[in-house]
Amino acid sequence: DTxxxxxxxxxVTQMGNDKSIKxxxxxxHDTMYWYKQDSKKFLKIMFSYNNKELIINExxxxxxxxxxPDKAHLNLHINSLxxxxxxxxxxxxxxxxxxxxxxxxxxxxxxxxxxx
Amino acid sequence: xxxxxxxxxxxxxxxxxxxxxxxxxxxxxxxxxxxxxxPGEGPVLLVTVVTGGEVKKLKRLTFQFGDARKDSSLxxxxxxxxxxxxxxxxxxxxxDKVIFGPGTSLSVIP
Numbered sequence: 339d340t341x342x343x344x345x346x347x348x349x350v351t352q353m354g355n356d357k358s359i360k361x362x363x364x365x366x367h368d369t370m371y372w373y374k375q376d377s378k379k380f381l382k383i384m385f386s387y388n389n390k391e392l393i394i395n396e397x398x399x400x401x402x403x404x405x406x407p408d409k410a411h412l413n414l415h416i417n418s419l420x421x422x423x424x425x426x427x428x429x430x431x432x433x434x435x436x437x438x439x440x441x442x443x444x445x446x447x448x449x450x451x452x453x454x
Numbered sequence: 455x456x457x458x459x460x461x462x463x464x465x466x467x468x469x470x471x472x473x474x475x476x477x478x479x480x481x482x483x484x485x486x487x488x489x490x491x492x493p494g495e496g497p498v499l500l501v502t503v504v505t506g507g508e509v510k511k512l513k514r515l516t517f518q519f520g521d522a523r524k525d526s527s528l529x530x531x532x533x534x535x536x537x538x539x540x541x542x543x544x545x546x547x548x549x550d551k552v553i554f555g556p557g558t559s560l561s562v563i564p
Contacts, residue, residue: 342496373554379540381497381554394551428496442487443544443552445496 341365344429344446351419352454359414359449361429368434369393370412371443372404375426387412388434419453426450457481458543458555466561470532475558477543478525484546486526488517491540491557533562 344361351357363370371394372384386394387406401417412429430443459478467473477486485504489497501510503519503526510517514537516529530537543555 379491379557379559381542383551383553386551430496442499442502443489443497445498447495 339364340446342429342431342444342446344427344449346449347447348450348452350452350454353419353421355419356415356417357419357451358416359427359429359451361412361414361446363410363429363431363444365431365433365444367431367444368409369432370406370409371430371432372412372414373428373430373445375428375448377425381428385412385414416451419451421453424451424453458545458553460541460543460555460558462558463556464559464561466563467533469534469562469564472529472531473533473560474527474529475541475560476525476527477555479545480524481545481547482523484523486519486523487544487552488526488528489542489544489554491542492538497540497542530560533560535562535564538562 342363369388371386373381374384375381384396384398385404389409390406403415406412426448428448429446432443461476485502487502488500490500491497501512501517503517506521506523508519514531518527538561540557540559542557544552546552
């Protein structure tokens, strides 16, 4: 069983469309995250949820809206897609929001979004 | 702003060679982590170092946390093609946020 699974793996879409990426974790972790990895492989945090509560919301366009129906799921909806949104989006989870040194993340395998 | 820098950015070596990659910051961190990312996959946690001066070994990989807890190094002995990947350091900021360095892309040629 995959610990953190995200779908789809690849997403090719036209500018202006709306798309969603889904993420599920079966580790029993309390905290989930969305990260964006750009073409230079730099990983930047976008959002973080702890037990369905939004705790980190970086400077991300309003077109990006996360939603966590329960602590095992964190979805990302993107409206009016732009060329610059093309990147790999990673979902991750951790046991807690950061208490103690063991805050290691478990990442999904990523969703490669290409906007044409 | 708390930032992590990594060097070198790219490294290509022959199988069997040794190498060291570095992670540096001007900030002090309570702990630091190293991840390896293979193409088409998400990063995988290798180790967490917590105490200044701490050294941890994972088979042929040796991780060290600087005495001042501002930097870390990863040394690989007798590199193998399976070590190929992007090595990322990460640290938790004072805002409970984990930031990542830009990574070192390692290629081990058979």
